[in-house]
Amino acid sequence: MIRCVNLRKSYPLGHGRKQVLQGLNVTISPGEKLGVLGRNGAGKSTFIKLVGGVEMPDSGRIERKMTVSWPLGFGGGFQGSLTGYDNARFIARIYGQEYREIRDFIEDFTELGRQLKMPVKTYSNGMKARLAFALSLAIEFDCYLIDEVILVGDQNFQRKCHEELFEKRGDRALLLASHSPDTIREYCDRAMVLHQGNAHVHDDLEEALKIYEAL
Amino acid sequence: MSSFQQGARIQLRVIQALIIRELTTRFGRENIGFLWVMAEPLLFAVLVGLLWRFQKGEMDHGVNIIAFVASGYLPFVMFRSAVNRAQGAFTANASLLYHRQVKILDILIVRFFVEMVGHLMAYLFIGTVLVALDQFPVPHDLGFFLIGWLYYCLFTLSIISVIAPLSEMSEVLEKILPVSVYIMIPFSGAFVMNSWLTPSFRDVVMLSPAVHGMEMMRYGIFGDSVYAQYSFSYPWLFFAPAITLGLYLCRRLRKHMVVE
Numbered sequence: 001m002i003r004c005v006n007l008r009k010s011y012p013l014g015h016g017r018k019q020v021l022q023g024l025n026v027t028i029s030p031g032e033k034l035g036v037l038g039r040n041g042a043g044k045s046t047f048i049k050l051v052g053g054v055e056m057p058d059s060g061r062i063e064r065k066m067t068v069s070w071p072l073g074f075g076g077g078f079q080g081s082l083t084g085y086d087n088a089r090f091i092a093r094i095y096g097q098e099y100r101e102i103r104d105f106i107e108d109f110t111e112l113g114r115q116l117k118m119p120v121k122t123y124s125n126g127m128k129a130r131l132a133f134a135l136s137l138a139i140e141f142d143c144y145l146i147d148e149v150i151l152v153g154d155q156n157f158q159r160k161c162h163e164e165l166f167e168k169r170g171d172r173a174l175l176l177a178s179h180s181p182d183t184i185r186e187y188c189d190r191a192m193v194l195h196q197g198n199a200h201v202h203d204d205l206e207e208a209l210k211i212y213e214a215l
Numbered sequence: 216m217s218s219f220q221q222g223a224r225i226q227l228r229v230i231q232a233l234i235i236r237e238l239t240t241r242f243g244r245e246n247i248g249f250l251w252v253m254a255e256p257l258l259f260a261v262l263v264g265l266l267w268r269f270q271k272g273e274m275d276h277g278v279n280i281i282a283f284v285a286s287g288y289l290p291f292v293m294f295r296s297a298v299n300r301a302q303g304a305f306t307a308n309a310s311l312l313y314h315r316q317v318k319i320l321d322i323l324i325v326r327f328f329v330e331m332v333g334h335l336m337a338y339l340f341i342g343t344v345l346v347a348l349d350q351f352p353v354p355h356d357l358g359f360f361l362i363g364w365l366y367y368c369l370f371t372l373s374i375i376s377v378i379a380p381l382s383e384m385s386e387v388l389e390k391i392l393p394v395s396v397y398i399m400i401p402f403s404g405a406f407v408m409n410s411w412l413t414p415s416f417r418d419v420v421m422l423s424p425a426v427h428g429m430e431m432m433r434y435g436i437f438g439d440s441v442y443a444q445y446s447f448s449y450p451w452l453f454f455a456p457a458i459t460l461g462l463y464l465c466r467r468l469r470k471h472m473v474v475e
Contacts, residue, residue, distance in 0.1 A: 093232035
């Protein structure tokens, strides 16, 4: 379970500060698939970064009773100057996992072949997405934090993601930030709508989508 | 296992991984890699040593001049590059912070550690060559030298634990800091012994904790050919508050850090 209590987060903006989250409360149960809706700048990424522990809230707290992945997007999580293999080695080391297993998995999942020997900064966005996904799937978290943008790959990649994340790991929790009603309908059980620093969690997806579309 | 032990084990794992990563990103796999750390201090120590050798003769205050320059300059270069590497270190490594177990202190410690070991190896290498050429004495007391080195390292760590977060908080500081390292030269003990100075100047210089470490190292190498002056306890009056302040600043910085 992950419990967010009274999360507040602001960023400097000119001479003042922009309040992005103002007292957000939400609980994510094991296996729950929660969609995160909101317009650009509503705080979706901020929320996901806070849950992932990448940034710290101004106040409030986050209790993590299950393992949580790092936020999956194009950036972050790996280092451009290192090769795909070196990134895998690094991840294996810091998460205390066997490198060979991770290597086999990413070779199989990403299908990047020799490109894995090149620095990650030479990869296309699609290739980065494959690698980021493969690395986090190789570690086996209880909860995955995903930004939708990363899911837009080619057909083959989408099929693999679907298979690995939603079928093989169907029992894991998921936080999915998205703009697309179809994606939310397909993958999520519940959805929260972020608006003006506050979040409302709706058990009824259609209701959440209706509110989101009205914003 | 207690949660403290578990935490300590994770941090050790992270630090180990970061060291390997730092070495691969910094020096790469091709080339002479790690040996590059040695090139610059080696060149400088030899050139200045030779220059002084011709200006002042073979000995200065009873010690070999090349040995004296090398023994002073090498620790100072370690300090200087550790300070340079500490500035902006957190932003440069922001992508690592996506992994919760990586703390900003790990980043700081690892950058320092790589510089420290690199320069210690450079010292060992240069020392060996100079001993072979009969330009450097066989150390009088290696253990004593290492205690001095440790004090010098603690001084460096104290400084960078404050400078690293400050350089991220203010752009003005980020620009000023690299220059200000040179102000440290007279307060580093690199090119003189305390006993060569006038009493009033010596009192000022002795306020710098780095000088105490340097004098210990000099005694460890030259033994009784030099008159070393140092205190084991005084530098802690500087280390303890500086590191406490550094930890506080790091904590504050992390809380407000924006990670892309």
